[in-house]
Amino acid sequence: MASAATFLLIIAAAAWTSLTDAAPSPPPFVPPPPCAPPQSAVAFLRARCATTLYAVACYESLLPYACIFQTSHVKLARAAGDVNAAWLRSISKRVKELVARGAAGGGGTAGGAKSAALRDCASTVSSAAGLAKQSAAELAKLDVAGTTAGRSQVRWAISNAQTWLSASMTNEATCADGLADTGAAASSPVAREVMVAVVGTKELTSNTLALVRGIPVPP
Template structure:
C-alpha cells in the first residue's frame, strides 16, 4: 500500500513538473514569436521577415544577436539555393545568346552575393562580445558587405531589361532574386537596428 502511494506521489510530481515545463516552453515560444514580430516592424518586408524567422523562434528566443545571425543565415541559405538554380540554367542548351549572357552575369552576381553574405555571417560570429569601436567596426563590415550583395542582386535583374529577354527564364530568375533581395534587405534592417542600439 505504501509502495502504491509512493508511486502515485512520484507520478503526480512528474505530471506537475512536465505541465510546468510545457507551460514555460509555450510561454517562451509566445515571447519569442512576439519578439520576432516586434523586431520585424523595422524591416521593409515585415510579413516576410516574420514568416522566414518564425521557424527559428526557439533558437532566437528573445536575443537580438541571435535574431540578426538567424536573419543573415536565412539570407545566405536563400542566396545559395538561388546560386544553384542559376548554375543549372547556365547548363541549358538552346538558350538565346543574349539570354545566356544575362544568365552568366546573374551567376557571377549571385556568386558574389553568396561570398559577401558568408563573410558577414563569419564576421558576426567573430564579433563575440565586442564593445565600442571594435563592435562598430564589425557591424560596419557586415553592413558594407550586405549592401554590396544587394547591389549585385539588383544588377542581375537589370541585366534582363527589355522585351527581347521576356520569358520563363527571366521570370524565374527575377522571382528568386527578388526573394533573396527582400530577405537580405530585412537582414540589413535588423542589423542596422542592432548596430544603432549597441
C-alpha cells in the first residue's frame, strides 16, 4: 500500500506543469528543476503553513515550488491549489481503475456494500477533482492579473475558490466516511489504499483553503 508521503512526491512532480507558464513545458511527472530558494521564501512558507491545520504536509508539499512563489500569497495559494488538484485527479483515476477491475473484494452482502462504497467513492472523488480544478483555475487567473487585480476581483476570486474547495472537502469526507462505515477500509487492502490517499488529499484541501483565506485584499 502506498503511503501518503509517497503520493505527495508523485503528485508534487505531476503538478509542476500546472505551476509554470514557461515554454516549452517539461513533460509530465518531471519535478521542478533543482532550486535553492532564498531564506525569505522558506521563512514565508513556514509562516504561512503555520496557519494551516496540517503544517508539515503543507511545508513538504510546497517547498519544491518556493522559487516560484517566493513571498507571494497569491502564487503560494496557486501552488497549493495546483498540487491539490493534481492529487485529486490522480486519486480519481486510480479509484476508477479499481472499480473497473471489481477490486473491492469480498462476496455476499458485506462484499456488495464494500463494492458499492468504492463505486460511490469514485463518483465523489471525481466531483472533488472537478471542484479543485475550478478553484485552481480561479487562483491562476488571480495570479496572472498580478498587481492589476482590484479589491473586487481579489474578493471574488477568494470567494469562488473557497466555495469550490469547501465543496471538494465535503465530497472527500463522503468518500472516506463511506469506506469507514461499511468496514471496507478495515478489511480491504484496496479500500485502505484509497482511504490513505483520500485522507492525504483532505489535508491538502484544508491547507489550500487556509492559504486562500490568507490572501490579502487590497484596500
